Amino acid sequence: MARQFTESKIVIASHNAGKVSEIADLLEPLGVSVISAGEAGLPEPEETGKTFIENAELKAKAAASVSGLPALADDSGLSVSALGGAPGIYSARWAGENKDFESAMKRVADALLMSGQYDKTAHFHCALSLCWPDGALETFEGVLAGELIWPAKGDRGFGYDPMFVPNGYTQSFGEMDPNKKHAMSHRSIAFQKLLSTCFQK
Numbered sequence: 164m165a166r167q168f169t170e171s172k173i174v175i176a177s178h179n180a181g182k183v184s185e186i187a188d189l190l191e192p193l194g195v196s197v198i199s200a201g202e203a204g205l206p207e208p209e210e211t212g213k214t215f216i217e218n219a220e221l222k223a224k225a226a227a228s229v230s231g232l233p234a235l236a237d238d239s240g241l242s243v244s245a246l247g248g249a250p251g252i253y254s255a256r257w258a259g260e261n262k263d264f265e266s267a268m269k270r271v272a273d274a275l276l277m278s279g280q281y282d283k284t285a286h287f288h289c290a291l292s293l294c295w296p297d298g299a300l301e302t303f304e305g306v307l308a309g310e311l312i313w314p315a316k317g318d319r320g321f322g323y324d325p326m327f328v329p330n331g332y333t334q335s336f337g338e339m340d341p342n343k344k345h346a347m348s349h350r351s352i353a354f355q356k357l358l359s360t361c362f363q364k
């Protein structure tokens with residue numbers, strides 16, 4: 164049986180305000196109070212892992228051991244089939260220090276063109292890790308498959324959303340109602356697994 168979450172407080176091991184509020188919304192109905200890594204004064208660990216899971220786990224472990232509270236961390240990104248899975252765990256880093264996703268999307272589109280392949284398939288990937296201060300760890304993954312479009316469309320969402328159309332839809336995540344995106348996203352798939360495994364009590 165997986166470790167059950169019975170505490171009333173959790174740290175979200177992220178310095179990204181958007182991610183913290185998205186996760187806080189998901190946890191609110193469970194009566195769990197949330198503090199962010201920033202509020203807990205936690206440093207941002209270097210993402211030295213080679214996979215989404217390794218990065219999510221190292222962030223969750225670092226936050227739990229420094230704060231003394233259970234900590235939840237996610238690591239996510241876009242993996243493009245014709246680029247051997249790039250940008251993958253480097254998705255945020257492709258946008259540079261200025262977090263310029265216009266140029267990150269252009270870099271993906273250019274790399275796809277240079278690859279000479281017609282395969283536009285890609286997926287968003289999310290690894291979500293919950294770590295307790297005693298070191299117990301539970302990790303879940305969510306994957307959402309789709310196709311890339313260029314030029315990108317829409318100004319909703321964030322990151323690579325405007326160039327990603329999920330399978331079975333015609334709108335990009337940049338055009339779609341955010342609630343519709345949140346109901347199907349890689350993050351929500353991983354989160355539902357976390358809830359059904361660690362929040363059964």
Ligand code: IMP
Nearest residue numbers: 237238239240241254255321322323324
């Ligand atoms: P992380 O904060 O290191 O996990 O970086 C995740 C990066 O992956 C983000 O900065 C985005 O570039 C990309 N990403 C992850 N999830 C999404 C999404 O739902 N839409 C668009 N881009 C995403």
